[in-house]
Amino acid sequence: DGGITQSPKYLFRKEGQNVTLSCEQNLNHDAMYWYRQDPGQGLRLIYYSQIVNDFQKGDIAEGYSVSREKKESFPLTVTSAQKNPTAFYLCASSPTSGREYEQYFGPGTRLTVT
Amino acid sequence: AQSVAQPEDQVNVAEGNPLTVKCTYSVSGNPYLFWYVQYPNRGLQFLLKYITGDNLVKGSYGFEAEFNKSQTSFHLKKPSALVSDSALYFCAVRWQDSNYQLIWGAGTKLIIKP
Numbered sequence: 068d069g070g071i072t073q074s075p076k077y078l079f080r081k082e083g084q085n086v087t088l089s090c091e092q093n094l095n096h097d098a099m100y101w102y103r104q105d106p107g108q109g110l111r112l113i114y115y116s117q118i119v120n121d122f123q124k125g126d127i128a129e130g131y132s133v134s135r136e137k138k139e140s141f142p143l144t145v146t147s148a149q150k151n152p153t154a155f156y157l158c159a160s161s162p163t164s165g166r167e168y169e170q171y172f173g174p175g176t177r178l179t180v181t
Numbered sequence: 182a183q184s185v186a187q188p189e190d191q192v193n194v195a196e197g198n199p200l201t202v203k204c205t206y207s208v209s210g211n212p213y214l215f216w217y218v219q220y221p222n223r224g225l226q227f228l229l230k231y232i233t234g235d236n237l238v239k240g241s242y243g244f245e246a247e248f249n250k251s252q253t254s255f256h257l258k259k260p261s262a263l264v265s266d267s268a269l270y271f272c273a274v275r276w277q278d279s280n281y282q283l284i285w286g287a288g289t290k291l292i293i294k295p
Contacts, residue, residue, distance in 0.1 A: 098281050109287040157224055168213050172224035
């Protein structure tokens with residue numbers, strides 16, 4: 068899982084509550100990403116950030132929010148506006164220069180909302 | 182529109198036999214192609230990539246993939262399958278002007294039977 072940590076591994080929340088998922092990297096990567104994974108649908112991009120204090124919406128940003136105040140950290144908040152938040156959430160990072168193009172992934176957080 | 186297809190939801194192979202997991206893509210310009218593996222409840226692990234050069238790329242755990250520009254394919258292969266290869270495999274592509282984003286296939290579940 069490289070130098071990316073996600074916490075907690077499992078998270079349970081009641082419907083209507085906001086919840087924040089942590090993602091920290093020590094790879095000195097400029098870019099960071101949040102994905103949602105549901106069975107049979109592969110990975111869908113929620114938000115990404117190429118530099119501190121800047122981020123862009125991905126394909127399924129509605130009901131989610133992020134911040135990028137530090138290079139190492141990219142927390143994701145799942146708000147009560149997200150209609151179906153139960154899923155496996157993956158954080159990744161990558162460099163934005165050189166020839167190392169692949170993304171490195173954290174171990175994931177499984178969120179269950181009831 | 183950019184896209185990646187993994188035409189098989191599941192591939193079953195007997196231990197010791199060769200395996201192939203298929204991936205085709207459609208992107209503008211030159212593609213950067215990747216294969217990742219995911220074990221249950223874990224993050225994705227990078228296996229190999231094609232950026233440029235030799236069409237046959239070798240990666241981790243004895244896997245290799247062949248870039249075929251005319252068929253727009255990047256199939257993952259291994260000469261002799263192990264039971265421990267059983268996992269979920271994802272193909273991904275990055276294209277010119279993608280802002281470091283990847284497009285992901287839906288994943289192929291590989292089952293190696295003893």
